Amino acid sequence: MTTPKPKEELLGEFNECPVCKGTNFLMNKLVKEAIAEGKTTEDTSPCLLLMSAHAVSQKHIPLIGSLIPTGVAITDTCLDCGVVFSRKILRTESVIMSLPQQPGTARGVQGFM
Numbered sequence: 776m777t778t779p780k781p782k783e784e785l786l787g788e789f790n791e792c793p794v795c796k797g798t799n800f801l802m803n804k805l806v807k808e809a810i811a812e813g814k815t816t817e818d819t820s821p822c823l824l825l826m827s828a829h830a831v832s833q834k835h836i837p838l839i840g841s842l843i844p845t846g847v848a849i850t851d852t853c854l855d856c857g858v859v860f861s862r863k864i865l866r867t868e869s870v871i872m873s874l875p876q877q878p879g880t881a882r883g884v885q886g887f888m
C-alpha cells in the first residue's frame with residue numbers, strides 16, 4: 776500500500792506584527808544569524824511554535840493510512856512589542872499512522888513537516 780500524498784495550501788502569511796506593525800521577529804533573527812554563522816542552512820523554518828490540530832471526531836475513527844484535514848499555524852514573536860502571532864497559516868492533511876489519542880494532538884499522526 777502506498778501512502779497518499781498530503782495536500783498543502785497556504786491560507787495566510789503575515790510579514791508584520793499585527794499590533795505594532797514591526798518587522799523584527801525573534802526566530803527570524805535567530806535563524807538569519809545561525810545561517811550567517813554556518814550553524815544551519817537556508818531551508819530552516821523560523822518558527823517559535825508550530826501549532827496543529829486535526830479535524831477528526833472521536834466517534835468517526837479514520838482508517839489507518841487515510842488523510843485527515845489538518846490546520847497549521849507557524850508562529851513567531853515580535854521583538855518590538857512581544858506579541859506572539861501567526862506568520863503562516865496552512866491547511867494540510869495528515870496521514871493516520873495509528874489511532875489518534877485525542878482530538879488536537881499530534882500523537883500517532885504524521886503530516887506537516
Ligand SMILES: [Zn+2]
Pocket residue numbers: 792793794795796797853854855856857858
Ligand atoms: Zn509588535
